[in-house]
Amino acid sequence: KNQVEQSPQSLIILEGKNCTLQCNYTVSPFSNLRWYKQDTGRGPVSLTIMTFSENTKSNGRYTATLDADTKQSSLHITASQLSDSASYICVVSRASGGSYIPTFGRGTSLIVHP
Amino acid sequence: EAGVAQSPRYKIIEKRQSVAFWCNPISGHATLYWYQQILGQGPKLLIQFQNNGVVDDSQLPKDRFSAERLKGVDSTLKIQPAKLEDSAVYLCASSLGPSGYNEQFFGPGTRLTVL
Numbered sequence: 066k067n068q069v070e071q072s073p074q075s076l077i078i079l080e081g082k083n084c085t086l087q088c089n090y091t092v093s094p095f096s097n098l099r100w101y102k103q104d105t106g107r108g109p110v111s112l113t114i115m116t117f118s119e120n121t122k123s124n125g126r127y128t129a130t131l132d133a134d135t136k137q138s139s140l141h142i143t144a145s146q147l148s149d150s151a152s153y154i155c156v157v158s159r160a161s162g163g164s165y166i167p168t169f170g171r172g173t174s175l176i177v178h179p
Numbered sequence: 180e181a182g183v184a185q186s187p188r189y190k191i192i193e194k195r196q197s198v199a200f201w202c203n204p205i206s207g208h209a210t211l212y213w214y215q216q217i218l219g220q221g222p223k224l225l226i227q228f229q230n231n232g233v234v235d236d237s238q239l240p241k242d243r244f245s246a247e248r249l250k251g252v253d254s255t256l257k258i259q260p261a262k263l264e265d266s267a268v269y270l271c272a273s274s275l276g277p278s279g280y281n282e283q284f285f286g287p288g289t290r291l292t293v294l
Contacts, residue, residue: 069221071221072212097280099282105283106287106288107274107287107288108183108270108284108285108286108287108288109222109270109283109285110285111282111283114280114282116280152221154221154222161234161235162234163277163279164227164229164234164235165277166223166224166227166234166235167212167283168224169214169221169222169223169224169251170221171221172220174219174220
């Protein structure tokens with residue numbers, strides 16, 4: 066069964082601290098993995114996309130890693146800011162009949178306190 | 180560039196009533212998605228269109244949910260009749276092509292409350 070599991074479910078950190086969010090998946094055949102940020106009351110916005118051959122990709126203070134062998138990904142946030150408070154969703158797409166089907170994780174809710 | 184438009188933004192109905200949501204994707208985007216997002220959970224894909232054809236609707240409760248994308252542009256999602264458990268945010272997204280390497284752009288969503 067194609068599934069995406071994220072941990073922790075929620076996380077509270079102090080402003081300026083670093084944190085790492087985890088994503089494990091069983092989606093097959095793997096096409097790509099995206100991390101999205103979803104602010105409260107808004108639609109998700111893509112942060113990074115990673116393909117099978119990529120191990121690390123950065124977008125400002127966000128760094129995503131991918132281990133295709135163990136089917137794990139992480140999103141590291143450096144020097145957190147209050148505006149980082151949001152839900153972070155891992156999405157893994159699989160190839161299917163000439164198209165691509167996304168499977169969403171439940172998300173990690175991050176709260177950054179001053 | 181205009182984003183994905185959705186309407187209405189909010190809807191409150193009683194159970195067993197019908198409701199319809201509308202989505203206008205970004206111009207030129209061939210792929211359109213409808214998601215259901217229950218509070219505290221990630222979005223669940225209901226249906227994916229490629230132009231006006233259905234790519235995947237395996238998680239669409241077809242006994243009560245229906246969707247169409249006539250002419251391959253805007254789309255409507257209908258629930259008939261609604262149940263209490265349908266209370267959720269319904270997100271529409273679009274991308275240039277299938278969700279392989281093309282980023283999905285999401286609309287603001289329609290928050291549905293079923294009483």
